[in-house]
Amino acid sequence: MLHVVACIKQVPDTKVAKLNPKTNTIDRASAPAILNPYDTHAVEEAVRLKKRYGGTVTVLTMGPPPAVKAIRRCVEIGADEGYMISDRAFAGADTLATSYALTKALHKISQIRPIDLIICGKMTIDGDTGQVGPGIARRLDIPPLTSVNKVVEIDKEGGSAVVHRKLEDGYEVVKSTLPCLLTVEKEINEVPYSPMPNLIKAARYQPTIWAVSDLEDVDRTQLGLKGSPTIVGSVWAPPKPQGGEILQGPVNSQVDQLMDILLQKKELFAVKGGAS
Amino acid sequence: MPDKFDVIVVGAGPAGISCAYHLAKSGVNVILIERGEYPGSKNVMGGVLYRKMMDDIIPGFYKEAPLERPIVEQRFMMLDKESALTFGYKGLEWAEEPYNNFTVLRAKFDQWFASKAEAEGALLINETVVLECIVEDGRVIGVRTDRPDGEIYADVVVLADGVNSLLAKQLGFHKEFKPNEVALATMEILKLDKAIIEDRFNLEPNQGCTIEIFGDATKGILGTGFLYTNKDTLSIGVGTLLSGLIKHKIKPYELLEYVKNHPMIKPYIKGSEPQEYLAHLIPEGGYHSMPKIVGNGVIVVGDAAQLVNAIHREGSNMAMTSGILAAETILLAKMTGDYSENMLDHYRMKLMDSFVGKDLKKYKDATHHFDKFPQYFEKYIPLMNQAASQMFTVDGSSKKEKQNKIWKDIGSAGEKMKIARDLVRAWRVMK
Numbered sequence: 001m002l003h004v005v006a007c008i009k010q011v012p013d014t015k016v017a018k019l020n021p022k023t024n025t026i027d028r029a030s031a032p033a034i035l036n037p038y039d040t041h042a043v044e045e046a047v048r049l050k051k052r053y054g055g056t057v058t059v060l061t062m063g064p065p066p067a068v069k070a071i072r073r074c075v076e077i078g079a080d081e082g083y084m085i086s087d088r089a090f091a092g093a094d095t096l097a098t099s100y101a102l103t104k105a106l107h108k109i110s111q112i113r114p115i116d117l118i119i120c121g122k123m124t125i126d127g128d129t130g131q132v133g134p135g136i137a138r139r140l141d142i143p144p145l146t147s148v149n150k151v152v153e154i155d156k157e158g159g160s161a162v163v164h165r166k167l168e169d170g171y172e173v174v175k176s177t178l179p180c181l182l183t184v185e186k187e188i189n190e191v192p193y194s195p196m197p198n199l200i201k202a203a204r205y206q207p208t209i210w211a212v213s214d215l216e217d218v219d220r221t222q223l224g225l226k227g228s229p230t231i232v233g234s235v236w237a238p239p240k241p242q243g244g245e246i247l248q249g250p251v252n253s254q255v256d257q258l259m260d261i262l263l264q265k266k267e268l269f270a271v272k273g274g275a276s
Numbered sequence: 277m278p279d280k281f282d283v284i285v286v287g288a289g290p291a292g293i294s295c296a297y298h299l300a301k302s303g304v305n306v307i308l309i310e311r312g313e314y315p316g317s318k319n320v321m322g323g324v325l326y327r328k329m330m331d332d333i334i335p336g337f338y339k340e341a342p343l344e345r346p347i348v349e350q351r352f353m354m355l356d357k358e359s360a361l362t363f364g365y366k367g368l369e370w371a372e373e374p375y376n377n378f379t380v381l382r383a384k385f386d387q388w389f390a391s392k393a394e395a396e397g398a399l400l401i402n403e404t405v406v407l408e409c410i411v412e413d414g415r416v417i418g419v420r421t422d423r424p425d426g427e428i429y430a431d432v433v434v435l436a437d438g439v440n441s442l443l444a445k446q447l448g449f450h451k452e453f454k455p456n457e458v459a460l461a462t463m464e465i466l467k468l469d470k471a472i473i474e475d476r477f478n479l480e481p482n483q484g485c486t487i488e489i490f491g492d493a494t495k496g497i498l499g500t501g502f503l504y505t506n507k508d509t510l511s512i513g514v515g516t517l518l519s520g521l522i523k524h525k526i527k528p529y530e531l532l533e534y535v536k537n538h539p540m541i542k543p544y545i546k547g548s549e550p551q552e553y554l555a556h557l558i559p560e561g562g563y564h565s566m567p568k569i570v571g572n573g574v575i576v577v578g579d580a581a582q583l584v585n586a587i588h589r590e591g592s593n594m595a596m597t598s599g600i601l602a603a604e605t606i607l608l609a610k611m612t613g614d615y616s617e618n619m620l621d622h623y624r625m626k627l628m629d630s631f632v633g634k635d636l637k638k639y640k641d642a643t644h645h646f647d648k649f650p651q652y653f654e655k656y657i658p659l660m661n662q663a664a665s666q667m668f669t670v671d672g673s674s675k676k677e678k679q680n681k682i683w684k685d686i687g688s689a690g691e692k693m694k695i696a697r698d699l700v701r702a703w704r705v706m707k
Binding site: 032192193194195196199202203204262 | 400423
């Protein structure tokens, strides 16, 4: 029986979110809060492994009270249990402090039920760093396997996992010991339309919520803003593409016009690194 | 074993949420199923929320609900091509608690209202479409959704699935609506600076104004336009019977563009930016179009039951009242354990006895009348504008001369008789 924990985060939907023109940070009020899309696939993969090998899927998140909604979404996908750590002391955490706090919560979860595998999304769509997953693995001293796009096998008895890691031009097959931590790509699976019984369970679900005082052995100086050495020098929005032109006329003439325009752009045809 | 509830409510609009809220509050195990991403995501109305009915459900709701502005002024515009005859009422008693009406944006308000039902214990399920009612031995015993393992069962199913209720249609409660029984409303939400809105509409902060527009707003087609002030947006829209659009071969968005560019309207919305475009059907058939609204194990509420007073642009309030009356009936039925049509018919009687039934009855011929006799909108509104223009233009002729001229301009004696007849007719359908 496998115990898989998925670490998840509630994020503003950056597809619709607007930037605050003054601070250049995401205006959180402008977008609905959703389960980080990569995490959706992490939870789905955990649920698939549970179906394959039997066991339990637990989800863990750190966030303010409304983040319960993200845990409910995980229950819709098929998670069995949800834990949330929520405390003012966690506020303002960067990836270092976040991975510290989550690790403390994972310790507590493993006392309830030993953990075989941790799955995270490759990154969040609000921070885009992809650091929390590997950070947790480092703190737990277990192997991190990033950019996983296929889980070939989990062998609990043999204590090993085989996965595919996505590379720029292919994939590599990696065998690791258990427990280990995976961060997954979106292409690892497709999340199906959740069944009605899961929805009903999720609507009623109340996750376990822990404050800092519920966790053991916590060094408070490593939490939240205090435990975050990251300094953001400046933030800016990428410039919007300028210009552009809508071609007119019949298709054939539009193609000719386009070819003319492209051929004039010499920089497109320069050989990278070559002598000019 | 599929889940069994006391009550399934289909559709999280004002009717469905009111019903679920009241039931949950009374300890009934109720599930509320919404097809949109969240309640309000697919719901549309011009934007006036009536305080009274909402206050009956959640007393003092205005202290915490996401409302736009309390309405302190209601204006009515009789529009011609290049003129408008306007009257209205502004009263500061409406600017104080408990207020009269509010402008709202449904995407925000419905979400809040549903969260109150959830807090009372109603189970809200979003993004789920109910495909059909499950019928056994002539009684509705549950619904089938588009979800895997999507069947759920209940003692009563409340259909609050909106205008064009496909579920009620499947049960044979109504036929496809005719184009003169439904209106199509299109609207835009326009972003505009708060201070500019208050300046332009002569408002203090936290005061709102509504303008109902008749006549040229719909190019003489039966219908109305509206312009409402929200916090930092304006809602502008136009609604006309489908039959009118078909007859005049006008596309709804063309009509909206026409209103937005009308010289009497344009200055109000100058400099604003479109934020959202919405369109929705409104059931305006009224009393004569009401479908069967009660069956064995099933009750129909809100727009699905055609509960709209087109003349007074009321609908959401009727929906709420119908939702509450349905809930009260279900509570009665629960005590007896009898969910038959006979028992649930209590709802229909209560509804017809309430202001909902009475108003629908009062105006039962109004929409049909104005649809049948287009001269009110096509002819009389321009005539009123001309008369006002004559009367108020200072050109050296005496007022008596002006009156005579207006009287002459109306037309021949026969024409005058016709107008008198039309006025009597209009009085009869409105009285």
